[in-house]
Amino acid sequence: MLDIKNLHAAVEGNAILKGINLTVKPGEVHAIMGPNGSGKSSLASVLAGRESYEVTDGSVDFLGKDLLDMSPEVRAREGLFLAFQYPVEIPGVSNINFLKTAVNEIRAYHGEPPMQAKAFLDMLKSKQKLMEFDANLMNRSLNEGFSGGEKKRNDIFQMAMLEPKLAIMDETDSGLDIDALRIVSAGVNKLRSKDNAFIIITHYQRLLEYIVPDFVHVLYNGRIVKSGTKELALELEEKGYDWLKEDIRLEEPVQ
Numbered sequence: 001m002l003d004i005k006n007l008h009a010a011v012e013g014n015a016i017l018k019g020i021n022l023t024v025k026p027g028e029v030h031a032i033m034g035p036n037g038s039g040k041s042s043l044a045s046v047l048a049g050r051e052s053y054e055v056t057d058g059s060v061d062f063l064g065k066d067l068l069d070m071s072p073e074v075r076a077r078e079g080l081f082l083a084f085q086y087p088v089e090i091p092g093v094s095n096i097n098f099l100k101t102a103v104n105e106i107r108a109y110h111g112e113p114p115m116q117a118k119a120f121l122d123m124l125k126s127k128q129k130l131m132e133f134d135a136n137l138m139n140r141s142l143n144e145g146f147s148g149g150e151k152k153r154n155d156i157f158q159m160a161m162l163e164p165k166l167a168i169m170d171e172t173d174s175g176l177d178i179d180a181l182r183i184v185s186a187g188v189n190k191l192r193s194k195d196n197a198f199i200i201i202t203h204y205q206r207l208l209e210y211i212v213p214d215f216v217h218v219l220y221n222g223r224i225v226k227s228g229t230k231e232l233a234l235e236l237e238e239k240g241y242d243w244l245k246e247d248i249r250l251e252e253p254v255q
């Protein structure tokens with residue numbers, strides 16, 4: 001589904017990603033952990049096509065196509081979804097209208113007719129129930145005045161509606177209270193299928209108790225320096241990241 005090879009990216013001439021290699025197959029959940037400033041959000045941004053990042057080397061194949069060649073809109077229509085660390089507010093655009101437009105844009109891209117109002121409302125209701133999403137938030141302007149946790153829950157609700165092939169969640173757990181964390185995690189687990197995949201960026205092992213990943217990777221200074229299973233997250237929680245420095249030095253120098 002996603003094949004990242006030797007990905008290098010820079011911001012304003014500063015190298016941030018320094019050779020990322022990562023393969024994600026359908027049905028898999030990958031967690032990415034790593035110290036502050038190691039490049040986790042940058043990786044999500046580069047995959048989503050944020051303009052401030054310049055890709056200086058490497059390739060990204062998404063479902064057999066060159067992801068880096070696509071505009072951010074086309075990436076989304078092809079089935080990539082990014083749940084932001086800081087979800088945006090769009091005053092004046094109701095949540096429902098935003099979702100309807102987004103759902104129909106994806107359908108149009110795949111040559112399907114727009115959804116009829118009734119079918120859309122039925123889908124909205126069933127996903128609302130599935131994700132335990134507060135119906136009152138639906139008619140409000142997109143994210144405007146939402147609390148931090150509400151924005152994140154809204155983000156996950158959007159994900160449920162758009163049914164992406166690959167969802168990237170960047171620190172979705174930060175700022176969620178315990179109940180919201182459980183609800184969001186349960187929602188993600190309900191959306192998991194053999195046909196889609198998730199990349200979950202998190203600082204905390206706690207989230208990975210709810211959404212159990214198939215693989216855990218450590219991003220350090222712009223590279224994935226260690227990969228393992230969910231036990232690696234436990235080890236990181238216990239030991240921190242310093243113990244990895246020795247391993248990295250022994251393997252190859254990090255510029």
Ligand SMILES: Nc1ncnc2c1ncn2[C@@H]1O[C@H](COP(=O)(O)OP(=O)(O)OP(=O)(O)O)[C@@H](O)[C@H]1O
Pocket residue numbers: 011012014016034035036037038039040041042043052
């Ligand atoms: N616009 C920018 N200009 C200069 N440096 C930047 C810019 N954006 C990001 N960086 C730098 O890139 C590095 C990686 O940042 P990034 O946000 O990807 O890290 P992160 O691993 O997600 O960190 P955190 O865990 O703190 O969220 C940091 O050193 C950051 O300061």
